[in-house]
Amino acid sequence: MSGKPTDKPEIEPYDGPAGGWGSMKSLAEIGLRERVPPISTPHELARQNKPDGYMCVSCAWAKPAEPHPAEFCENGAKATAWELTGLRTTPAFFEKHSVSELLQFTDYELEQHGRLTHPLRYNPDTDHYEAVEWEQAFAEIGRELKALDPKSVIFYASGRASLETSYAYSLMARMYGSQNLPDSSNMCHETTSVALKKCIGAPVGTVKLEDFEQCDAIFFFGQNVGSNAPRMLHQLEDAAKRGCEIITFNPLRERGLERFINPQNPVEMTTGKATRISTQYHQVKAGGDIAVLMGLCKMVIEADDAAGGGILDAAFIAQHTHGFDAFAATCRQAQWSDIERESGLSRAALEEAARVYMKARNVLGIYGMGLTQHRLGIHNVYMLMALLLLRGNIGRPGAGICPVRGHSNVQGQRTVGITEKPELAPLDKLAEQYGFEPPRDKGMNTVEACEGILAGKVHGFIGLGGNFVRAIPDTSRMEPAWRGMRLTVQVATKLNRSHLVNGQIAYLLPCLGRIEEDMQASGPQAVSMEDSTSCIHGSLGERTPASPHLLSEMKIVAEIAKAVLAPNPKLDWDAWVADYSKVRDAIAETYPDQFRDFNQRMFQPGGFYRGNSAREREWKTASGKAEFIAPPALSATGFDDQPDLFRLITLRSNDQFNTTIYGYHDRFRGIEGTRQIVLMNRRDIERLALAEGAEVALHTDAGDRTERRVNGLRIVGYDIPEGCIGAYYPECNPLIPLWHHAEEAKVPAAKSVPVRIVQ
């Protein structure tokens, strides 16, 4: 099986569970697809997410102290095979294909040639990438950066690079004079970082793995666990078997949230007996979660009113929260007709969910992009937090909030200084530790960087991983503007579209992956990362690198730093590269509370916990208490409903990691051989006199004059609420206006884009 698109795509409902033999079969195909030598994948997978092994390059879900014999999942294995691939994208490949030609390739075609092997410079005269020496690359990048205004240069990071590299990278940017440090989290959980900081005083989740053993109910919003954090299915399965109620809100019936067969459980595998995951499944409208949560909070508050107390945790509310009275008044005034209309759910369904909430002693709130990627995304998070606060469901065992992060070190990158917000970096400490004056003004986040590029104010872009041009909104406007930059440098493992849309001077610098041995002067180097539960893990790669010409990300950052910065007696970049434990010592000095004894603790089973004030019921907020914040509207979409204006949800398939398209099998959704589809309710298809299988275009209708359109999508009748449609990311990114983003957090609102269906 090649994983390529086919002329005859198959669309059939998938009846199996998540996991099970389907995932074992898929695993076997992956090895073949990537031409990984058969013995090497099992060996590497056995080391995945183990205390003495390496941390999976896929998602950021927590790694238990006592791992399963095989602590990996189908998609983690795909990510591993993707990195270990036997295929190579060499200078000969670039001799054969011009950049203009490569621009016609799909995302899948670009990455399928395997790992990059040599540093490359774009030659605009021939329109080809050509191999260069590393020294020459660093010298020219250094010269160019020195000639640019630091405030016009962006230093992006995509959420994978280690804590060590990320710390060094953000330090280098600040020493150079730039605080333009956007991160992939600007497109992802920045909504969480802004909202949780404001309401509980900590920007990250409070839940730890042990809480899954003690919760009585889980309220689960907008996260596709079966595809995007499959190892969490183990915790959900155990909780479900204990009788924990799992109440799910998602427009789509995602398979992992319905049923799961644990591939590592021989009895389940032979009997085919799946565990039911969700006890209630509510197909909320895209953007309808504020209304859902308003309904739930209203029920709880009014039930307490009626009973004369005893349902709310009045003592907790009095001692620990602020703003309850105003919030409760808003809930009491909310009308059920509005709640039902905006959520798309009946009062009876919401009452059923609320009853579980009121009965449960300990409740977890879990969520993903379904809450964060909306115009009013921060209010989604405030509302989920409010529901938990009503019964004191935070800061005690089995209770709390759990945003499921994306990239394997995305949370950690923010922890060690990759942030454009000066208040989030310990600037005084850095000034003292390294004897320099860091920039104090706010830098650009992802959306602001794009605005700067469109306005011609940004002249340089350094990308530490990722595929920025493809991941951001408004692709058709951004690509031409991108070429106006003077310098673009991409540090990467595989070729993607961001490497083809180039500034005047463009470099593509290939780096080691996390699974590969990182040999430096003092010996092989380990690195570390932080998971979704704030636990920090060491990771040691042992694989022979894909090419002898690759450098580690740490080395590349250090060489750029040396080329652009004046020597600093307090910072020896070469010594850091020779021995990463020195970087960890430096991190521990900058963040003594969280990283003390970093080198001693990094291989502790289960990782070491860096702490969370809200988990201790210490509220670092403006009022010194946890905040109830009432929403300004019941819809999170930020636009008015109009006839035939659809809410487009941009989705990941089960066969991709963000812009990396492994193949064309969206197994759980029963879509095979194509990504050019639009999922649509059958009543909508009928009402618009369309037909399943018909080809249509999507057209954004957001009230501005820019034309945004994606053609050639085939209609698939699907179980999705009326008025909502689904289509794949990144193919549909040209439809999202850059200004259509979450208030304050500026996360592109990729889960409710106003579009019309045209022919």
Ligand SMILES: Nc1nc2c(c(=O)[nH]1)N[C@H]1C(S)=C(S)[C@@H](COP(=O)(O)OP(=O)(O)OC[C@H]3O[C@@H](n4cnc5c(=O)[nH]c(N)nc54)[C@H](O)[C@@H]3O)O[C@H]1N2
């Ligand atoms: N295999 C694999 N793993 C990954 C990734 C990958 O691409 N592939 N990406 C990684 C990254 S960076 C991230 S951020 C995470 C993303 O993981 P998720 O947070 O799961 O993100 P999405 O796949 O975009 O899916 C969001 C879910 O929200 C639902 N949804 C959409 N709109 C709404 C809404 O308005 N309300 C509610 N309640 N639900 C809604 C969708 O149906 C979908 O099930 O996964 C990480 N892990």
Ligand SMILES: Nc1nc2c(c(=O)[nH]1)N[C@H]1C(S)=C(S)[C@@H](COP(=O)(O)OP(=O)(O)OC[C@H]3O[C@@H](n4cnc5c(=O)[nH]c(N)nc54)[C@H](O)[C@@H]3O)O[C@H]1N2
């Ligand atoms: N419409 C829509 N847009 C979205 C989203 C959505 O749901 N809908 N989701 C958003 C989210 S949550 C995110 S996180 C962003 C993702 O945005 P990014 O993080 O920028 O994109 P990725 O697709 O993860 O990047 C893939 C590339 O990373 C490089 N890479 C892989 N491993 C390594 C490594 O170890 N080191 C280095 N240096 N490079 C490596 C490879 O070259 C690969 O091609 O997209 C966002 N965009």
Ligand SMILES: [Mo]
């Ligand atoms: Mo993400």
